[in-house]
Amino acid sequence: PDETARRQAVARHQTLTKPAGSLGRLEELGVWLAACQGACPPRPFTRARVVVFAGDHGVAAQGVSAYPSAVTGQMVTNFLTGGAAVNVAASVAGATVRVVDMAVAADTPEQISAHKVRRGSGLIDRADALTQQEVEAAIAAGRAVADEEVDGGADLLIAGDMGIGNTTPAAVLVAALTSAEPVAVVGRGTGVDDNGWMRKVAVIRDALRRARKVANDPVALLRTAAGADLAATAGFLAQAAVRRTPVLLDGVVVGAAAVVAEELAPGARQWWVAGHRSPEPAHALVLEHLDLTPLLDLGMRLGEGSGALAALPLLVLAARVLGEMATFDEAGVSGP
Amino acid sequence: PDETARRQAVARHQTLTKPAGSLGRLEELGVWLAACQGACPPRPFTRARVVVFAGDHGVAAQGVSAYPSAVTGQMVTNFLTGGAAVNVAASVAGATVRVVDMAVAADTPEQISAHKVRRGSGLIDRADALTQQEVEAAIAAGRAVADEEVDGGADLLIAGDMGIGNTTPAAVLVAALTSAEPVAVVGRGTGVDDNGWMRKVAVIRDALRRARKVANDPVALLRTAAGADLAATAGFLAQAAVRRTPVLLDGVVVGAAAVVAEELAPGARQWWVAGHRSPEPAHALVLEHLDLTPLLDLGMRLGEGSGALAALPLLVLAARVLGEMATFDEAGVSGP
Numbered sequence: 001p002d003e004t005a006r007r008q009a010v011a012r013h014q015t016l017t018k019p020a021g022s023l024g025r026l027e028e029l030g031v032w033l034a035a036c037q038g039a040c041p042p043r044p045f046t047r048a049r050v051v052v053f054a055g056d057h058g059v060a061a062q063g064v065s066a067y068p069s070a071v072t073g074q075m076v077t078n079f080l081t082g083g084a085a086v087n088v089a090a091s092v093a094g095a096t097v098r099v100v101d102m103a104v105a106a107d108t109p110e111q112i113s114a115h116k117v118r119r120g121s122g123l124i125d126r127a128d129a130l131t132q133q134e135v136e137a138a139i140a141a142g143r144a145v146a147d148e149e150v151d152g153g154a155d156l157l158i159a160g161d162m163g164i165g166n167t168t169p170a171a172v173l174v175a176a177l178t179s180a181e182p183v184a185v186v187g188r189g190t191g192v193d194d195n196g197w198m199r200k201v202a203v204i205r206d207a208l209r210r211a212r213k214v215a216n217d218p219v220a221l222l223r224t225a226a227g228a229d230l231a232a233t234a235g236f237l238a239q240a241a242v243r244r245t246p247v248l249l250d251g252v253v254v255g256a257a258a259v260v261a262e263e264l265a266p267g268a269r270q271w272w273v274a275g276h277r278s279p280e281p282a283h284a285l286v287l288e289h290l291d292l293t294p295l296l297d298l299g300m301r302l303g304e305g306s307g308a309l310a311a312l313p314l315l316v317l318a319a320r321v322l323g324e325m326a327t328f329d330e331a332g333v334s335g336p
Numbered sequence: 337p338d339e340t341a342r343r344q345a346v347a348r349h350q351t352l353t354k355p356a357g358s359l360g361r362l363e364e365l366g367v368w369l370a371a372c373q374g375a376c377p378p379r380p381f382t383r384a385r386v387v388v389f390a391g392d393h394g395v396a397a398q399g400v401s402a403y404p405s406a407v408t409g410q411m412v413t414n415f416l417t418g419g420a421a422v423n424v425a426a427s428v429a430g431a432t433v434r435v436v437d438m439a440v441a442a443d444t445p446e447q448i449s450a451h452k453v454r455r456g457s458g459l460i461d462r463a464d465a466l467t468q469q470e471v472e473a474a475i476a477a478g479r480a481v482a483d484e485e486v487d488g489g490a491d492l493l494i495a496g497d498m499g500i501g502n503t504t505p506a507a508v509l510v511a512a513l514t515s516a517e518p519v520a521v522v523g524r525g526t527g528v529d530d531n532g533w534m535r536k537v538a539v540i541r542d543a544l545r546r547a548r549k550v551a552n553d554p555v556a557l558l559r560t561a562a563g564a565d566l567a568a569t570a571g572f573l574a575q576a577a578v579r580r581t582p583v584l585l586d587g588v589v590v591g592a593a594a595v596v597a598e599e600l601a602p603g604a605r606q607w608w609v610a611g612h613r614s615p616e617p618a619h620a621l622v623l624e625h626l627d628l629t630p631l632l633d634l635g636m637r638l639g640e641g642s643g644a645l646a647a648l649p650l651l652v653l654a655a656r657v658l659g660e661m662a663t664f665d666e667a668g669v670s671g672p
Contacts, residue, residue, distance in 0.1 A: 024636045
């Protein structure tokens, strides 16, 4: 982000018709956006985009989720017909949705399957999630999608997730990169019961034993313990920073990919704001690790990008405050 | 709020294509809106309205604020020309703004001064804020404005405040009704310095001695320690409940009026949601007293209704989720 625009935005806030600092975090957000854009006041978003990276996970067969894997493909169809939470939240926030099938176990329409690398990622508790070729293809796909979006005019990016079982590899990635124990990262996901929770801890434990050996190599870590959807998300988040485009982060799955992306492209997190805090335990570790303070804390744990989209109007407001409020001089208002 | 619609909304949430409860607080908000409207799914808002009650306060002359009283009238003009934070926040959230001059010390346009009861409210540390006739007129004005708005189609109401010095009477009202001490309710307001803070505590202390004697009579309390703007806001909030219209509360000044409104119309708080948490100490007491959990906690302390407006898109999203998301059956998605 641009230091000159940042300083201009800080100074501009002092001139607007409100007590200094009285918009709190919204003022900081506006300053951050100005720095990301290198422009003060920041331009309002003209194309905020959500990209949902979808993929199945072999571990779903181990009973780590409340839902069957078939739901991933069904929900992808639901995204395309506009019936999911991400569609409604995008509409409210003025964003549009793109779905990218990276590893859904079912067939999906051609328009979203161009980057697909396989049908379901591997059983990470006993084998690698992906081959070396697949992980490289998945990361490259995420980067390519970010490039396509920025080249197409996207000025704010959100990554979303869809994949039954995906909080299990997400927990493993977070544990591997924050040196946490399995019980500290395991959560209920979509609402697994007590027996499922115990199966999930065991899978995370076994997968983590494999993951820790490669924790210092982000590509190897994604190959070993992630999946094509998570690898693509990490590539997407890293490339968004390369393309100097601000990102609003979603919950634990995107957060896990973000922790890896920060390893792929150190400093990328300067281009990110955390949209919300998920009740998933691993998400707290993500936020602490990346030193991000979430905008919302509403107990949301749906994924799809919904938490980031719920926060997007705050970012819109932050930008428009800097662009549209009158100054003390313009409005003829006395200062303190 | 309507119990049948509430139960229908709870049940409908279970049928939508998301894990049960995964939208957290947003689900509760949607249920509350359905109950307020007596309709499931709730109708999207067609006319969300902010009414900013403006008024000056005699205590501003005691040096309790960082700004001179002249700013109240200047900011009212700024609201009318669209340059203030409330205008930008309303535009982002799809709401419109009305300004009502209750006691601005300056002349204001006829369109907003029909309900004006005086120029500046009294020095509450040594005299009553209003006469009995004035307090009754101010409360009636607030009720009349709520009626006008609901009759005009408003389906979501927000009260905002503008008045240099108004966090001082707000703190007194909160202290009187929650049995708190002056130092527990005094805050920096628009950003008063240390000397001003000490003057403010002394004014609150003296005003509170007068206010405690009438704390069990809400009208007498408003007459003694509030001001025409706060009295009108209390009447407005009470009448919104009478008219079964949901309200999104702003920060400490509106919150103080809300505490009094709950005395005027016990149970009114069922029609309210707290938009945000202000860093003003008295606001924490308001939220606790009314048993409300705020949607946002972003360090906002501007007033004008800006905190409620920042939260409004969450309420819009909550309503639209219930109305627009596909059910498991409709989308052909397998359940857990």
